[in-house]
Amino acid sequence: MNTVIAFILMFGLLVFVHEFGHFIVAKKTGMLVREFAIGFGPKIFSLKKNETLYTIRLLPMGGYVRVAGEDPEIIELKPGQHIGLLVDQDEKVTDIIINHKENYPLAEVIEVRQADLTHDLFIEGSFIGEEETVRYAVSETADYVMNETKTQIAPYNRQFGSKSKTKRALQLFAGPFMNFVLTAVLFFFLAGLQGIPIEEAEVGEVLPDTPASEAGLVEGDVITEIDKQSISSWIDFQTYVASRPNEALSLTIKRGDEAILLDMTPEAYQVDDQTVGRIGVMRGVERSWLKAIPYSLNETFYWSKLIVTNVAMLISGQFTVDALSGPVGIYDVTDQVVQSGVYSFLTWTAALSVNLGIINLLPLPALDGGRLLFIGIEAVRGKPISQEKEGLVHFVGFALLMLLMIIVTWNDLQRLFF
Incomplete structure (x- = not known):
């Protein structure tokens, strides 16, 4: 049981710190963060605060920060569509009711003629049975309400793609960077406490x-x-x-x-x-807290160099996939480390954190490094690759990563039980 708790705490800390890096830079650069998630799959806990939904999901295989514009927006209004509108005291639309309009007696129901929820933020239409056109300004924080579930609209200036290449790159780099910071912090406390x-x-x-x-x-x-x-x-x-x-x-x-x-x-x-x-x-x-600062930075550099060397050996064929470990292998090592004491556990956590940071910076599809590569290509060619093509590359990359995870997990199980 101690190992299970330690593994959950360790994995949760690594993922939280990584995703917090993405989250805080997205917020600081004006991006709309739709969701901050720990884990994948069905939600087991959720809390909506301000613009962001915070969730803990069933499968502890990672996490994500969902920023508006990274994926195609699902919010769309078509001519002829009947919608309900709630407006504020300034006559700006605050809620766009798509269905179950009967549950919103104060909503003004119109037939859409044209709308722009990205740039000009307006809806034009007519009241049912009338010809006269009415035009509504839409609030930047208006909600699109489908099946009584609210999704905030994302004006272009709040979307990932609207930001400069520098801001987008910083947002992507911030996740791995926070893993390096966590490693340095852990080694700092280890040095201060242990010597x-x-x-x-x-x-x-x-x-x-x-x-x-x-x-x-x-x-x-x-x-x-x-x-x-x-x-x-x-x-x-x-x-x-x-x-x-x-x-x-x-x-x-x-x-x-x-x-x-x-x-x-x-x-x-x-x-x-x-x-x-x-x-x-x-x-x-x-024992010196002052000297613990350069020591922690040196240890972070040492582990980074070691992991980069091992990755290079894997790419060059000196290591095979059989040498890799997935969640099962990591859990097995964690079990051994926990029995060695809290200092060994903290060292193991620090090593995994810097490992997570480096792996995510590899220029592979679906990883932060792969997305940074696309920004680099955009800088060279002077225009971005289409969102559809980039999305397809990341989808295929994610599928291949999942396949690799299955293979690695199977190898872990064979090593441990066969």
Whole structure:
């Protein structure tokens, strides 16, 4: 049960932060955000506030921010159509009633002759049985009411496509960017609470009943030599000890102003079919919230570089699809990480967050990177690709991504249960 809760919280946080990036930039640039959703499929919770519907959906496979104009608008009035209109004190239309007009006794019913709900915002028509034309100005925030469900109209200046290429690109980039921010924030708190690893070979905690404790090694000791070979970093020390299981070692220790010689023999441990040596010490750490800032940025860069390298290896064929993990594989690793403690869980969450950011920036259809690519093409050719063609490319891309997800999930199940 702990793993289920941890997985839901982790996944929900990653998706929320990503979609919040898209959401806040869309709002700041004047776009109409129709829906902010966590998950896909049927709604299990919804709340309408101001212009936006906030939903939690059944399938925890991601989320989305639905901005007006990203998909073709379904709001349309045709000549000859009978509609009801509610107007405010300024004689501007606030509600356009499409059906069930009998439920709105105050509505003025007209037959539409022409209408523009995108640019000029007007409706022209005549009262039923009359020839005289009446013209109504439409409020920018008017609602289109179908089956008593309201959908706010989207004037062109509130649509995604009306904004400059820079604003559209920022709105698309903001989601992945927030994942990088989350990674840095998590590493900042990890460094502040857990400590920043010290580069030199300084001993932290010494585990009881180990070669190190029996030899007299204590926290704060700095290892300068092993078998008269200079040791300049913790990595040097760790590598040397790991390569010599069951071999007697002579360590030169700096303790304050004093140099001490200690002899110990690393115990042999089996790690991934390989025998390694361990003496039972933890790496020394430094606790500083100020130094946690550059440390968090360095860790974010390190993980970003690692993931980009792995993606490049996948593209070049050095990795196969079998090496990928989907939700089932991520859940399995999360189960192992949760058992290792809260710090390991936070590190895993940070790694997944930067991974989500990088994957979304890949120039693939249906991903943020793919949509950024279309804006780049628009900048080069001087005009946008038609919405229908771009929509088709993203639809096919999404279908292929779903197919890949099915294949990866099947591979996860085979690894775990067969």
